[in-house]
Amino acid sequence: MKAVRVTGLAAEGAESAPGAKRLELCDVARPERRTPSDVLVRVLCVGLDGTDREIVTEKYGVPPAGETALTIGHESLGVVVEAATDSFLKPGDAVCALVRRPCSDPDCTACRNGQQDFCESGNYVERGIKGANGYLSEYYVEDARFLVKVPVSAMAYGVLAEPQSIVEKVWDEVQRIQQRLVWQPQTAVVLGSGPLGLLAAFTCRCLGLETIVWSKSPQDSAGAALVRDCGVVYKEAESNSGSESASLNDYLRQAGKRADLIFECTGYSPLAFEAMTALGPNGVLALLGVTPGNRSIQLPADRVNQGLVLENKCVLGSVNASRKDFETGLFRLQQIEAKFPGLLRRLVTDRLKLEDVSGLDFSRIGIKAVIDLVPQEQWTELVNQAGGEAVYSFSV
Numbered sequence: 597m598k599a600v601r602v603t604g605l606a607a608e609g610a611e612s613a614p615g616a617k618r619l620e621l622c623d624v625a626r627p628e629r630r631t632p633s634d635v636l637v638r639v640l641c642v643g644l645d646g647t648d649r650e651i652v653t654e655k656y657g658v659p660p661a662g663e664t665a666l667t668i669g670h671e672s673l674g675v676v677v678e679a680a681t682d683s684f685l686k687p688g689d690a691v692c693a694l695v696r697r698p699c700s701d702p703d704c705t706a707c708r709n710g711q712q713d714f715c716e717s718g719n720y721v722e723r724g725i726k727g728a729n730g731y732l733s734e735y736y737v738e739d740a741r742f743l744v745k746v747p748v749s750a751m752a753y754g755v756l757a758e759p760q761s762i763v764e765k766v767w768d769e770v771q772r773i774q775q776r777l778v779w780q781p782q783t784a785v786v787l788g789s790g791p792l793g794l795l796a797a798f799t800c801r802c803l804g805l806e807t808i809v810w811s812k813s814p815q816d817s818a819g820a821a822l823v824r825d826c827g828v829v830y831k832e833a834e835s836n837s838g839s840e841s842a843s844l845n846d847y848l849r850q851a852g853k854r855a856d857l858i859f860e861c862t863g864y865s866p867l868a869f870e871a872m873t874a875l876g877p878n879g880v881l882a883l884l885g886v887t888p889g890n891r892s893i894q895l896p897a898d899r900v901n902q903g904l905v906l907e908n909k910c911v912l913g914s915v916n917a918s919r920k921d922f923e924t925g926l927f928r929l930q931q932i933e934a935k936f937p938g939l940l941r942r943l944v945t946d947r948l949k950l951e952d953v954s955g956l957d958f959s960r961i962g963i964k965a966v967i968d969l970v971p972q973e974q975w976t977e978l979v980n981q982a983g984g985e986a987v988y989s990f991s992v
């Protein structure tokens with residue numbers, strides 16, 4: 597079968613030789629089920645994000661043990677081909693797959709309790725990222741407990757379940773943290789207008805929050821148009837960020853807005869620290885952007901610390917997501933589609949074929965690229981249309 601692999605990777609802990617890494621379309625053996633709980637899935641499409649770009653272009657990505665190549669792709673939508681007869685999954689069911697697998701450290705309380713998104717040892721495995729092959733191949737095999745059923749009605753945007761799960765995990769955490777007081781948030785600020793920032797903004801609108809997106813992308817960018825169409829205020833951050841008038845703090849003050857909730861989705865660390873002072877009383881700053889690099893900055897430490905203490909502010913980092921967050925994510929995507937029809941479709945600006953990936957220039961992707969392994973018009977033949985709605989166990 598075909599798989600898109602980054603070749604020339606060094607084993608874990610070592611650094612790849614400069615220029616050795618290549619993104620290639622390879623022929624690999626089709627995986628087979630080995631245990632009763634294994635499920636064979638045919639991949640319909642895979643979404644690409646900043647992590648995939650970093651695996652291809654930066655010092656990121658760890659191949660499976662003993663290998664020097666990694667199949668990329670961690671945002672997937674597929675259809676079950678083979679499963680045990682007593683499995684909750686049946687051939688023809690549409691599924692997406694979780695990314696992280698637990699570490700084997702007996703002292704990792706999180707992983708031992710099925711909360712590998714909170715892994716303490718750092719020895720977790722992530723499919724398509726760290727120590728295990730991803731989903732950008734024609735088929736994959738995965739244990740049923742790491743697969744989530746996608747409702748037939750959500751197929752068109754089901755590939756967004758993984759990035760949406762990141763938003764749901766942190767929103768769930770925020771809700772539980774804010775039980776510390778009677779909290780009635782009015783205004784949310786999203787920093788960044790990449791796919792994650794846009795999904796966070798759509799989510800805030802579904803939650804009925806007045807939402808502001810602050811991003812360096814121009815006012816006429818595709819992302820700006822998308823958020824405006826769901827009632828978000830889009831503010832282009834001025835490029836001379838050194839000047840006082842260009843700061844997030846000043847913008848919010850001049851606009852008379854109190855940020856009850858801030859989602860930091862840029863990974864630009866100076867902005868994360870500025871957001872600590874821009875955050876309103878009793879607010880939560882959720883940090884979701886992963887920062888590559890090694891930047892140091894000077895900051896008004898006394899003012900930051902004083903503000904956090906005297907105004908009961910909370911700063912929260914969050915990564916990865918659980919099964920429940922995927923399920924909530926699929927619910928939310930349906931809610932977004934119902935409330936703002938077509939928005940999720942417009943988020944995917946680039947639809948590519950498998951053959952297009954090896955020559956892909958990540959810098960030319962509009963907002964989000966999705967690779968179709970099966971043409972969309974053929975999906976209905978493969979997916980059991982009578983599968984009905986998926987039943988989840990969560991509350992939103």
Ligand SMILES: [Zn+2]
Nearest residue numbers: 699704707715
């Ligand atoms: Zn762990």
